[in-house]
Each structure stands twice: as structure tokens, then as C-alpha cells.
Amino acid sequence: MRVIDFGRSSPLRSQTLWHAIGYGVSAGAPVTLSFTRPAAPYVCIGYHRRIDEVDHDYCRENGLPVFRRMVGGGPVYLDAGQLFFQICLPARAVPAARAKALRMLLEPAVTAFRVVGVPASLDDDLEVCLGDRKICGHGAGQIEDAVVLCGNLIERFDHARAARVLAMADPAQRDQTVALMRRFVTATPVDPASFRAAMISAYAAALGLAAVPGELTGAERTAVAELDERFSSVGWLAGPERPAQPAGAAPRARQVKVRAGVWTFAATRDGAQVAASVVRGTVEQVWLRVGGLNGSTRQAERALTGVPLHSVAQVLTGFGDPGRRLAAAFATADPGRL
Amino acid sequence: MEQGEQVIVAGFPLALDRRYQAETHMWVLPTDPGRARIGMDPLGIETSGTLAQLSFVPVGTQLTAGRPFGQLEAAKFVGPLVSPVSGTVLAVNDAAAIDAGLTERDPYGAGWLIEASLSDAAGDLSRLLADAAEITAWFAAKIADYRRMGVIAQ
Numbered sequence: 001m002r003v004i005d006f007g008r009s010s011p012l013r014s015q016t017l018w019h020a021i022g023y024g025v026s027a028g029a030p031v032t033l034s035f036t037r038p039a040a041p042y043v044c045i046g047y048h049r050r051i052d053e054v055d056h057d058y059c060r061e062n063g064l065p066v067f068r069r070m071v072g073g074g075p076v077y078l079d080a081g082q083l084f085f086q087i088c089l090p091a092r093a094v095p096a097a098r099a100k101a102l103r104m105l106l107e108p109a110v111t112a113f114r115v116v117g118v119p120a121s122l123d124d125d126l127e128v129c130l131g132d133r134k135i136c137g138h139g140a141g142q143i144e145d146a147v148v149l150c151g152n153l154i155e156r157f158d159h160a161r162a163a164r165v166l167a168m169a170d171p172a173q174r175d176q177t178v179a180l181m182r183r184f185v186t187a188t189p190v191d192p193a194s195f196r197a198a199m200i201s202a203y204a205a206a207l208g209l210a211a212v213p214g215e216l217t218g219a220e221r222t223a224v225a226e227l228d229e230r231f232s233s234v235g236w237l238a239g240p241e242r243p244a245q246p247a248g249a250a251p252r253a254r255q256v257k258v259r260a261g262v263w264t265f266a267a268t269r270d271g272a273q274v275a276a277s278v279v280r281g282t283v284e285q286v287w288l289r290v291g292g293l294n295g296s297t298r299q300a301e302r303a304l305t306g307v308p309l310h311s312v313a314q315v316l317t318g319f320g321d322p323g324r325r326l327a328a329a330f331a332t333a334d335p336g337r338l
Numbered sequence: 339m340e341q342g343e344q345v346i347v348a349g350f351p352l353a354l355d356r357r358y359q360a361e362t363h364m365w366v367l368p369t370d371p372g373r374a375r376i377g378m379d380p381l382g383i384e385t386s387g388t389l390a391q392l393s394f395v396p397v398g399t400q401l402t403a404g405r406p407f408g409q410l411e412a413a414k415f416v417g418p419l420v421s422p423v424s425g426t427v428l429a430v431n432d433a434a435a436i437d438a439g440l441t442e443r444d445p446y447g448a449g450w451l452i453e454a455s456l457s458d459a460a461g462d463l464s465r466l467l468a469d470a471a472e473i474t475a476w477f478a479a480k481i482a483d484y485r486r487m488g489v490i491a492q
Contacts, residue, residue, distance in 0.1 A: 046414070046416075048390070048391035048409070048411050048416065071414070071415075071416055072411045072414035095487075095489075096385070097385040097386075097487070097489040098385065098386050098387050098412055098415045098417070099385075099413065100488075100489055101415070102413060126413060138414065139414045139415075140414060140415040140416070141415060142416065142417045240393040240409070241393070241396060242393065242436070243432035243435050245436060246436075334439075336389075336390070336438075338390070
């Protein structure tokens with residue numbers, strides 16, 4: 001197993017270096033575990049996600065570049081308080097079933113956390129957790145014939161900024177997103193050198209390979225240059241082509257995932273506005289704005305608190321036409337899209 | 339487009355009016371001479387996890403059997419949709435690109451992925467599973483394998 005520690009990298013290179021390894025491993029380079037720490041903060045968005053999920057005005061005003069990666073997941077804020085790791089191996093070495101593949105690729109990271117004193121576990125949602133708090137963001141993807149999984153050791157986490165870089169028009173949603181991030185995402189400030197050493201041992205043992213320090217091949221260096229150009233282009237940042245919503249289709253709720261099973265959304269339908277937080281399928285907090293409730297807005301909010309998301313429409317039937325419009329707004333939320 | 343005969347194999351629907359590529363769980367339904375609709379079977383979908391996103395190459399793109407015609411994201415894992423045939427993309431299913439759940443809900447019907455003209459229809463189709471008994475046996479064996487490995491629920 002080749003081990004490459006890139007040390008501190010520019011925001012752009014902290015993405016393109018390991019993507020280049022993907023192309024290298026696909027072409028026959030050895031299984032590779034790599035590390036890098038961004039030298040400056042930036043924002044990175046998953047391959048399929050809409051670019052308008054990021055607050056570009058805020059990012060521009062605060063000097064935060066935005067890049068699109070080739071692996072999955074949502075828009076995330078990265079800075080020097082996070083040490084990123086990537087494990088890259090031939091696709092044929094990974095089970096075809098994704099849940100199986102992700103478990104195989106994440107379990108050594110869990111082992112490494114434990115070695116450095118963090119009693120981490122991999123939960124049923126395949127999140128690396130400490131109790132119910134996420135401690136490692138991850139994403140995975142296939143680059144040609146290589147599979148790469150990336151994740152991080154969060155030494156410090158700026159929850160407010162991680163929420164601020166996301167486009168959220170509704171202040172209630174933003175407030176609740178920050179609150180849920182503080183509750184469900186936590187840093188584990190262990191010694192990064194010890195974590196790195198534990199990661200190398202854990203992945204080498206899990207894959208049955210000897211760890212050998214290495215460097216990029218010539219072809220990978222060429223790929224870095226090509227990726228630098230690609231990832232800096234407007235076309236790449238825009239993301240894959242997607243069809244427009246059909247005319248008359250309900251506008252989609254703005255949804256923000258905090259960790260698996262924990263998310264917020266804001267939606268407007270027929271003049272009714274909803275912002276809500278959902279924890280494990282249950283509405284935890286909700287803000288309603290709709291005409292016609294005649295002073296019973298708070299009553300409706302209380303009635304919805306603690307209700308399973310799938311039962312919201314039933315509860316709102318007791319609130320007449322405003323309740324019907326609120327239910328329509330709720331119906332635009334879809335946890336399947338998170 | 340009307341759907342043909344479906345059977346239930348160990349809890350999973352299986353359409354018997356089309357051909358299958360065993361490795362990729364892609365189905366190919368010839369629609370006209372030299373033309374086919376392509377989709378993913380429910381077992382391939384189930385083992386991917388909840389589909390979050392689907393994206394396809396543009397109409398007019400050349401297809402090569404064994405190479406991607408799009409990407410599928412599930413469980414924060416982006417992977418290729420691998421073409422079982424060579425040819426040219428004639429249409430992509432915008433509805434599935436907007437709502438990947440459509441492919442989960444109706445994998446043999448409204449959740450199709452692309453339509454293509456086939457550059458080597460006879461060759462490509464002959465490499466796919468076509469016989470109903472053979473398809474059913476393969477599908478049942480895969481379900482048993484995935485259940486044994488804990489990839490899908492018992």
C-alpha cells in the first residue's frame with residue numbers, strides 16, 4: 001500500500017491530488033492511502049449536488065473558493081482544522097454492493113479512531129460516530145476503474161461557518177441547522193500524527209498489504225495539472241447537466257442534511273411557509289407562516305412537534321385550509337433526496 | 339410502453355420480457371430493430387442503497403459496452419451506470435434524472451434510464467441473458483448470494 005502525505009495543500013490541490021491518484025490506481029498504480037490538510041478554508045460540493053446549494057455571495061466576500069469533487073455527498077466547509085484522508089483501490093477489489101464496500105472502506109478508519117483513544121463506531125447509516133455524533137465526514141466514488149473513499153479527522157470544527165456557506169433563505173432554517181450541527185457533529189482533537197500512524201496500520205492490516213511511503217507517478221502529476229484546470233472551470237463547477245423541473249411541478253424544499261437521519265428544510269407552497277428540523281423521522285422543531293390560522297399558529301407548531309414526518313398531513317387536517325396549504329409545503333420535503 | 343410478464347422471485351419483481359446483463363444488473367428491452375431501452379433491475383437498485391441522484395451522458399453520445407453512460411449516487415457513493423451495449427444514446431429519462439426515486443419505484447417501467455440505437459445489436463444482445471428460465475435462475479441465485487452476504491434483508 002503506497003502512502004502519500006501531501007502535508008498542507010492549497011484548496012484546489014487538496015482535491016486534485018487525490019483525484020489524480022484515482023486515475024493512477026485505475027491505470028495500475030498501487031492501492032494508496034493519502035493525507036492532506038487544506039492550507040486555507042474553502043467549500044467543496046459533491047458531484048451531483050446543485051451549485052445553488054452554496055451561498056456564493058458569502059463565499060466570494062470571504063475569499064472561499066468553491067470546487068466540485070467527483071465523489072458523493074453535499075456541500076461542505078473545509079479548513080486547516082481538518083486532516084483529510086483518502087483510500088484508493090482498484091474497483092475489482094471492492095464489493096459491488098455499496099453498503100458492503102463502504103463498510104469495508106470505513107472500518108479501518110474506525111479502528112484508527114479507537115487506537116488514538118476515540119471510542120468511535122460505524123452506525124447503521126454508515127456514519128463514523130461517537131455516540132450519536134458524527135466525527136468523520138465521508139464520500140466515495142469510482143474514478144474510472146478505481147474506487148476512492150475520502151474522510152476526515154475533525155480536530156476543530158467551525159459549525160457556524162459550516163452552516164453559513166450553505167444557501168438558506170429562511171433564517172429559522174439556518175438557526176436550526178447550526179444548532180443541529182453543534183449537537184450532531186463534533187470534533188475529536190487527537191494528535192494528528194498519531195491518527196495518521198494508526199490509519200496507516202489499520203488500512204494496511206485490513207487490506208493485507210505492507211505500507212510503503214511513496215509519491216505520485218509521472219502520469220499522476222500530469223493528471224493533477226489536468227484536474228487543476230478542470231476543477232477551476234465554470235463548466236465543471238456547474239455540475240452534470242440536469243433537466244429542468246416540469247412546468248407546474250411543486251418547487252422543492254430547501255433541504256440540508258446534518259448527518260444521516262438529521263436534517264432541516266424550508267419550503268413555501270400556496271403562500272404557506274414551513275421551516276422544520278427532522279431528527280430520525282420526527283419533526284423536532286417547526287416554524288409556520290400562513291394566513292388564516294387566526295392566532296393558532298403556535299398551536300399548530302406545538303401540534304406538529306414530535307410528530308413523525310409521515311403523519312404531518314394528518315395532524316394538519318385539523319387546521320382547515322391553512323393546514324392544507326401547510327401540508328402541501330411539508331410534502332415538498334423528501335428525505336430520499338438528502 | 340406496456341410491460342410484459344413479471345414474476346416475483348424471493349420477494350423481488352422480475353420482468354421476463356427483456357434481457358439482462360448479470361454483472362451490472364442492467365436490463366435491455368429491444369423496442370424496434372436496432373433500438374433498445376435500458377434500465378436497472380430491482381436487485382441492482384437494492385444493493386446500491388437509496389438512490390439519491392442519477393445523471394446521464396447527453397443524447398447523441400456514443401456508447402461502448404462496459405463503459406459508463408451515466409452516474410448513480412447512493413449512500414454518498416458516486417459510481418458508474420455501465421452500458422451493457424454499444425451504440426448511440428437516443429434519449430435519456432429526464433423524469434428519473436429529476437427524481438431518482440422513480441427508478442426505485444418502477445424499475446421496469448417509468449424508471450427506465452436511457453434509450454439507444456445499437457451498433458452491434460446481434461452481438462451485444464447475444465451476450466445477455468435472454469431465456470426466461472435462465473434469467474429466473476440467475477436472479478434467484480443472486481438474491482440468495484446477497485442475502486447470505488448480508489447485503490439485502492432476509
